[in-house]
Amino acid sequence: MDFVLNEDQEALESSVRRFLMTEMTPELIRELWHTPTGRSDALWQMIAAQGLTAVSVPETHDGLGLGEVEWSLLAQTYGYFAGPEPLLDTALVAVGLLDGLPASEARDALLRDIAAGSARVAIAHPVNPYVADAHVAQVLLAGRDGELHWLTPHACRLNALESVDPSRRLFELDWTPCAATRVASRETAAxxxxxxxxxxxxxxxxxxxxxxxxxxxxxxxxxxxxxxxxxxxxxxxxxxxxxxxxxxxxxxxxxxxxxxxxxxxxxxxxxxxxxxxxxxxxxxxxxxxxxxxxxxxxxxxxxxxxxxxxxxxxxxxxxxxxxxxxxxxxxxxxxxxxxxxxxxxxxxxxxxx
The missing domain is CATH 1.20.140.10 (Butyryl-CoA Dehydrogenase, subunit A, domain 3)
Incomplete structure (x- = not known):
């Protein structure tokens, strides 16, 4: 197995590191603890301007079309600076889910919005008892009884929970699955x-x-x-x-x-x-x-x-x-x-x- 990274991958990581070193400071993280959402739309837009929200989005949907190997560097760097924004859930996990769904106007539009930095996506997966950043998500992708559902914020009630980490905003989702929200059956969703x-x-x-x-x-x-x-x-x-x-x-x-x-x-x-x-x-x-x-x-x-x-x-x-x-x-x-x-x-x- 060859783990040698090429110059382009290392240059991308170096560029992101310089950006995060300047913008993702401990002082900013502390400030966000005391805001209502714990998130910064201005910071999210700067992250998008660096191309981070577009990393995994296919080129056909205005993304960079890169993959997990690039994320192995970028996610490390994001962790090093303790980035609070839901970058990985949106730009990696959600994009992977959306890419596996059949093409549709809503799916394609959401992928483009993610690439542009105009949408955050929260993931409700059975392995996670609570959902992170559901309060700032434009779309929630939720697994229930083996099926995959597409929810909008008004379709569910959010119950906020305390976390050991003030930067992590966790929620319980109260919602009812139905045919209108289902985007993948058990067989397709597995x-x-x-x-x-x-x-x-x-x-x-x-x-x-x-x-x-x-x-x-x-x-x-x-x-x-x-x-x-x-x-x-x-x-x-x-x-x-x-x-x-x-x-x-x-x-x-x-x-x-x-x-x-x-x-x-x-x-x-x-x-x-x-x-x-x-x-x-x-x-x-x-x-x-x-x-x-x-x-x-x-x-x-x-x-x-x-x-x-x-x-x-x-x-x-x-x-x-x-x-x-x-x-x-x-x-x-x-x-x-x-x-x-x-x-x-x-x-x-x-x-x-």
């Missing part, structure tokens, strides 16, 4: 919902990778500045070990996430296995990073004033999004044990067809 689950879990895994790197960078910076007994605390061996453990876990998780991106892009038969592996590896790395960063900071790490809380809370929130650890361990076990997947030392050097 592969669409399965694809949405894999894209959603992959998007979370990539964001968790970015958050791991951000928390590690914050801890390294603090350990270099904070002094004890006249020396930076980062010079002590115990702290070096904590940070090295995180760096190692991150490096082991990164190729796993890239493999999941390739599996989705190629519609690999073992896609679910690779995606769940990526979600587990990225979650473990991010949670370890959060624990060790808190240990490096000591008691001050618990205070509201430090930006560390922004990234830690996002890690805690995303860890159970699009399937928790138990769910993904079960998927891995099912793939390895029941399907007898061709994995292990005996298969290491087999050439791929």
């Amino acid at each position: 592969p669409l919902l399965a694809g949405a689950l894999d894209r959603g879990a992959f998007a979370v895994a990539a964001q968790l990778l970015g958050l791991t790197q951000r928390v590690l960078d914050v801890a390294i910076d603090y350990s270099a500045q904070r002094k004890q007994f006249g020396k930076p605390i980062g010079s002590y061996q115990a702290l070096k070990h904590l940070l090295a453990d995180v760096a190692i876990r991150y490096e082991f998780a990164r190729p796993v996430v890239y493999r999941a991106a390739c599996a989705i892009a190629d519609n690999d038969p073992q896609r679910a296995l690779y995606v769940s592996h990526a979600k587990l590896a990225a979650t473990a790395a991010a949670q370890l990073a959060a624990r060790h960063a808190m240990q490096v900071h000591g008691a001050i790490g618990y205070t509201w004033e430090l930006d560390l809380q922004i990234f830690m809370k996002r890690i805690w929130a995303l860890a159970n999004s699009w399937g928790d650890t138990t769910f993904h361990k079960a998927r891995v076990a099912a793939a390895l044990i029941e399907d007898r997947a061709p994995m292990g030392p005996a298969r290491t050097f087999e050439l791929e067809s």
Whole structure:
């Protein structure tokens, strides 16, 4: 498997990183916590102007026609800056769902609106008990009893819920399915919902990778500045070990996430296995990073004033999004044990067809 990224992919990621470094600041995130929606239409338009909302939209619908491999970089970068907007749910997961539906005037118009940045889409998937960003969505795509439904905001009632992360706005949906809202029957919806689950879990895994790197960078910076007994605390061996453990876990998780991106892009038969592996590896790395960063900071790490809380809370929130650890361990076990997947030392050097 070749994980080498080309110059165009790296240039796109570098451009997005420069934009987010300037616009997606911790100060802005804190400001949005105190707004009614927690979202910024101006920021969303700037994100669209960078082409991020159009990444996965087909070129026939004014998009860039790119795929999950590009998102493996972009989602990491978005996670690094703790982007609060529903970019991945709209521009990756929703676009994948819409692309699988039969062409229609409403579907084609929505794809163009997503590419242009004039529409956000919320996803109500059976694996997620609550729906993120339903309050700012122009359309909600909801799975119910194996079917896929297309809802408009006035077709359902939103019950707001508290989240550990102030940037995540979660809701329970109160709605009644009917023939008018149904866009895919059980048979047609099954592969669409399965694809949405894999894209959603992959998007979370990539964001968790970015958050791991951000928390590690914050801890390294603090350990270099904070002094004890006249020396930076980062010079002590115990702290070096904590940070090295995180760096190692991150490096082991990164190729796993890239493999999941390739599996989705190629519609690999073992896609679910690779995606769940990526979600587990990225979650473990991010949670370890959060624990060790808190240990490096000591008691001050618990205070509201430090930006560390922004990234830690996002890690805690995303860890159970699009399937928790138990769910993904079960998927891995099912793939390895029941399907007898061709994995292990005996298969290491087999050439791929």
